[in-house]
Amino acid sequence: MKESGDGVVDATGDDAEVDVRRQLIDAATVEFARNGFAGASTRAIAIRAGAHQPQINYHFSSKEALWRAVVDDLFSQLGSFLEPEGTFDDPVDEFRQWVLGLVLFSAERPELSRLIMHEAASYNDRMNWLVDTFARPFVDRRDRVWAELKARGLTADIDDLLAESTLLGATTIPFALMPHVERIHGPVDFDRAMLERHAEGLVRAFLPGLDG
Amino acid sequence: MKESGDGVVDATGDDAEVDVRRQLIDAATVEFARNGFAGASTRAIAIRAGAHQPQINYHFSSKEALWRAVVDDLFSQLGSFLEPEGTFDDPVDEFRQWVLGLVLFSAERPELSRLIMHEAASYNDRMNWLVDTFARPFVDRRDRVWAELKARGLTADIDDLLAESTLLGATTIPFALMPHVERIHGPVDFDRAMLERHAEGLVRAFLPGLDG
DNA sequence: AGAAATGGTTATCAATTGAACAAATTGATG
DNA sequence: CATCAATTTGTTCAATTGATAACCATTTCT
Structure with missing residues (x-):
């Protein structure tokens, strides 16, 4: 769980634990799409993800980096279509x-x-x-x-x-x-x-x- | 010049004086179109218009009202097309x-x-x-x-x-x-x-x- | 001339922003 | 149990935000 480098799933098989990084990307997708980069606040994103605002700067280096992770994720989904x-x-x-x-x-x-x-x-x-x-x-x-x-x-x-x-x-x-x-x-x-x-x-x- | 109600041009004929309201709308048009409502700051709009930030709240009651004036202006231009x-x-x-x-x-x-x-x-x-x-x-x-x-x-x-x-x-x-x-x-x-x-x-x- | 109105200028306000930091917690390993 | 790295949590900070108030300059009307 800590090492997200190779996509190995948690050995316990217990995915009731939520992946905060994933939750943050999903929440940011909604907020950025609705309000644009400037209009979306990291606090609103964190609340939507059920996380705390400083976790954004922990899991991503900045708001910019989170935005790029969102775009990356969306284009990967587009690819599957x-x-x-x-x-x-x-x-x-x-x-x-x-x-x-x-x-x-x-x-x-x-x-x-x-x-x-x-x-x-x-x-x-x-x-x-x-x-x-x-x-x-x-x-x-x-x-x-x-x-x-x-x-x-x-x-x-x-x-x-x-x-x-x-x-x-x-x-x-x-x-x-x-x-x-x-x-x-x-x-x-x-x-x-x-x-x-x-x-x-x-x-x-x-x-x-x-x-x- | 004070009364913009009837489109009478300043009797002096000196239109080197700029219409601040007009300048603010033009500047706001650029800023709102580029950065969206949240992303456009009233200070950036004022600077682009060559005016001071409080003049926005003087000539329009609020940032919202300025945005509406911009939309009004743009739709009026669309109408002429x-x-x-x-x-x-x-x-x-x-x-x-x-x-x-x-x-x-x-x-x-x-x-x-x-x-x-x-x-x-x-x-x-x-x-x-x-x-x-x-x-x-x-x-x-x-x-x-x-x-x-x-x-x-x-x-x-x-x-x-x-x-x-x-x-x-x-x-x-x-x-x-x-x-x-x-x-x-x-x-x-x-x-x-x-x-x-x-x-x-x-x-x-x-x-x-x-x-x- | 004096009062009133209009508009420009400066300073400042409370609120929100992204980010940083340290303390607390967690889970695994020796 | 002790140790250590990975996260989470609570607090704080400087910067920026829209808005307001006070003050000044000019013009207009009586």
């Missing part, structure tokens, strides 16, 4: 799986989009770290698939530089802004089938060439 | 003008989208006020047009409840997240013609029936 590179022969299949994965992930874990939205509105170190460490590989792959689809004449006629963020906005924003949506339309709930249908609709919208 | 209701006979024309207007506005003034993104990630009073006071009429009109287009079989097959926010995300997010985009692709600059072409691409993507 997306098929690894090289899985598909057909770029259309790859595109379809990417859109579906992003829609399903955003619906289940809107925190990552919200966290990015808080940071990506300005030029700052946290945003740069996030982009360089995690976002760039995702974006590069996306752009490569988009270029291949465009070469085949399948893509919507939108600006290449904006294609990536346009797709990102279309797939994730509805879920990231769900409080806004629900304020207008009332409580909303989606089952898997609806999300799959919605994702397929997005694919057809951005790849009109499929119907041609 | 959108054609008034009843201008169009054809819902396709109305949709096209709405998409174009939103794209042009977001490219020129990404602050409104950023400000909304900061607030709409959580249920809070500022977001509720923003939705009830400004967003609802825009959304209602958008939904009405979308329903009309759908009845004519022109729309992409995406979920009705998500259509509004999906459109919003696709049209505004690329510009709201421009720091993120530029971190990846390097400096980006768009001229009016490129934006018009991009907007038309979005229209065709979301109204595939137009090509049928």
Whole structure:
């Protein structure tokens, strides 16, 4: 338990003991996503985690480091929603799986989009770290698939530089802004089938060439 | 100059005197959009405006009130980019003008989208006020047009409840997240013609029936 | 001229912030 | 039992926060 280096589970098998580090990350995920980095206080995070505020500086070196641990955790979860590179022969299949994965992930874990939205509105170190460490590989792959689809004449006629963020906005924003949506339309709930249908609709919208 | 009620310009014609209230709103727009409500300090806003911090509480009653004045100002600017209701006979024309207007506005003034993104990630009073006071009429009109287009079989097959926010995300997010985009692709600059072409691409993507 | 009003300036307030420190506790090992 | 490292807990600190009050300068009206 003390050594978290190798992922060996506590030999006692008694996981009634909570992992404070884990609890802190989960609580921080909620607070950072809701209020942004500046708006989230370490005390609020600690209370939500059922811990004491100084434990944040013990288990993580600083509030910044806790924020990075949260982003790390969220991107790792996102990875499990997306098929690894090289899985598909057909770029259309790859595109379809990417859109579906992003829609399903955003619906289940809107925190990552919200966290990015808080940071990506300005030029700052946290945003740069996030982009360089995690976002760039995702974006590069996306752009490569988009270029291949465009070469085949399948893509919507939108600006290449904006294609990536346009797709990102279309797939994730509805879920990231769900409080806004629900304020207008009332409580909303989606089952898997609806999300799959919605994702397929997005694919057809951005790849009109499929119907041609 | 003291009475800003009727838009009469200072009779002296000397407008080297700056309108502090105006300067504060402009400075607050930048700070709130970059750092969110909690992350923006009244001192930073005052410094950017070339004013003193207590002047914020003099010209506005509170930081909240200043934030609301900023939103009010931004929505008023948005209004000038959108054609008034009843201008169009054809819902396709109305949709096209709405998409174009939103794209042009977001490219020129990404602050409104950023400000909304900061607030709409959580249920809070500022977001509720923003939705009830400004967003609802825009959304209602958008939904009405979308329903009309759908009845004519022109729309992409995406979920009705998500259509509004999906459109919003696709049209505004690329510009709201421009720091993120530029971190990846390097400096980006768009001229009016490129934006018009991009907007038309979005229209065709979301109204595939137009090509049928 | 004198009073009133408007707005700018300085100083200060209580509250909250992230972080640091030391004492207390825990659990395992010799 | 004694020892030691790993955590937890309680307290404290300097910095920053939004807001307020007191004071000063200028203009406006009587």
